[in-house]
Amino acid sequence: MSKEEGTHAVVSDLINFLNASPTAFHAVDEAKKQLQAAGYQQISEKEVWELKAGHKYFFTRNHSTIVAFAVGKRYVAGNGFHIVGAHTDSPSLKLKPVSKVVKGGILEVGVQTYGGGLWHTWFDRDLTVAGRVILKRENAGSVSYSHRLVRIEEPIMRVPTLAIHLDRGVNDGFKVNTQTHLLPILATSLKAEVNKVSSENGSVESGKQNDGKKENDKTGSSNTKHHPILLQLLASKLECEPDDICDFELQACDTQPSLIAGAAKEFVFSGRLDNLCMSFCSLKALIDATSSDSNLEEEPGIRMVALFDHEECGSNSAQGAGSPVVLDALSRITYSFSPNSKLLEKAVQKSFLVSADMAHALHPNYMDRHEENHQPKLHGGLVIKQNANQRYATNAVTSFIFREIASKHNLPVQDFVVRNDMACGSTIGPILASGIGIRTVDVGAPQLSMHSIREMCAVDDVKYSYEHFKAFFQEFSLLDANIVVDI
Known part of the structure; x- marks a missing residue:
């Protein structure tokens, strides 16, 4: 060779x-x-x-x-x-324990910054989620819990930048507010099924359930912490029911694959x-x-x-x-x-x-x-x-x-x-x-x-x-x- x-x-x-x-x-x-x-x-x-x-x-x-x-x-x-x-x-964006955020009719995912990332590079990328989940399994009356890895391959999220027309000075210096600017968009609430579960479970924007209680007071169900559509995507990948997902550690991931690149094929881009x-x-x-x-x-x-x-x-x-x-x-x-x-x-x-x-x-x-x-x-x-x-x-x-x-x-x-x-x-x-x-x-x-x-x-x-x-x-x-x- x-x-x-x-x-x-x-x-x-x-x-x-x-x-x-x-x-x-x-x-x-x-x-x-x-x-x-x-x-x-x-x-x-x-x-x-x-x-x-x-x-x-x-x-x-x-x-x-x-x-x-x-x-x-x-x-x-x-x-x-x-x-x-x-x-x-x-360095990455990791999903928060309560990741469900709804603002302006948009379903967003709450994330926290991990490590010292160049966070401006996360904007306008095709993102997905991956990590591990804890699954509950019931068999013949007994319950067991297992660690499973999960990865959704297709892009499901994006952190969009603000148009230059709404921020004329952005090219003079863009400072990322990691609390407010870095939330990935998952979906809109316009679709009937998403709008249905969103209205049934309330929104983080209002901070209230239909019965007047704060949403975060209901900790017994994962559906109060995370968007049902996200849980359904995970459950589909894991071949389980959303309620079988007890907890998870997930992070946002770029979907662009690693590759050998450059005019002379001398670099790794990844x-x-x-x-x-x-x-x-x-x-x-x-x-x-x-x-x-x-x-x-x-x-x-x-x-x-x-x-x-x-x-x-x-x-x-x-x-x-x-x-x-x-x-x-x-x-x-x-x-x-x-x-x-x-x-x-x-x-x-x-x-x-x-x-x-x-x-x-x-x-x-x-x-x-x-x-x-x-x-x-x-x-x-x-x-x-x-x-x-x-x-x-x-x-x-x-x-x-x-x-x-x-x-x-x-x-x-x-x-x-x-x-x-x-x-x-x-x-x-x-x-x-x-x-x-x-x-x-x-x-x-x-x-x-x-x-x-x-x-x-x-x-x-x-x-x-x-x-x-x-x-x-x-x-x-x-x-x-x-x-x-x-x-």
Whole structure:
């Protein structure tokens, strides 16, 4: 296979992953399918783990975070973990617990902003909804409740902009009011069936039912919280009745598919590249680096990928990087091979984390936003991020290790530090480095339009990222054995 064919194959797989993953829940579900197809066994945090050297496992938490690992055949308790960490979530508009809004004869959907999105990019897009629901099932007198993923493929909503004739100064600066401007339009109340259920259930605009009670006082039925037409669309997709839907976590999603684009077919145009691109590349790298028994024959450590939810809002959740999920995994794996509680601390100090989160490529229309010596370019390979104030967890040792792996495999790398007069973002890297005490390097593929509903990156950087992560899994144990820092 030629280099160009190899790049196309990896990027095509990324496109398929992106199109299957409108939400963090769907991304984890797609990751599960790929891991199971590669021979990884699902285990549960609720059960006792009985692990074996040379075997491959994964578990999920909240179905929005997933941790997969392969145990080297030469692994013994106290050996290190070689981890690539990324995140499954992206900025989005999430439906409110009470999403039913009626104004001016228009049915709107109440949403709340999640993460730091470029919210003006959500206007005039063809939107739908996806996420998970909790379903009630009755069978032979017993009731059970299940988690189900749902996605309505066709466009059902839109956030329209105001015509320039009604806002002549809009091109001098458009400031989005996220409370009042961002409500998607679902339908009008002119249609007979929609108008019927709307009049029967009252409207949020009036805030009253026909009996004079406030609508929000009636919490026993989902129909008082959400538009019946929306519930019916969901029920039809799930092949259930609207009343079977007990609760849900849904978000607005763009319906335009991800694709390879550009005049030279050199770009990926897609939503959620931050950070599903890094999630995919790390997952594929782990699967391919553990695809046969021979891959783990001489491996003394654990090869692991951890994909977290809630990075975009600070990682402070039961399934975020700020939770004990990684430390729990490290301790349970270590203890499953030895009851010696002192070996975990040893394992942590022999471990290494690659915090993989997309990076800011140089924008040709805003050259001044990067300083001259740190201008990551598209097609330039993974970017090593550094920040003296520890917004990134990279240091000289961890940077050297990652560069040395790249050098051995002829992979390009780039450097980034933010300008001194600009605020610096952060990643899961410092959270895990400080919470666990693990050596960490922060890296990411360069992209443009970060946090837009529609982002872009270069196809070459997808291939470079995959190859770099795969080489990390294959090379780290040997390289680390020759590095002396703390004696």
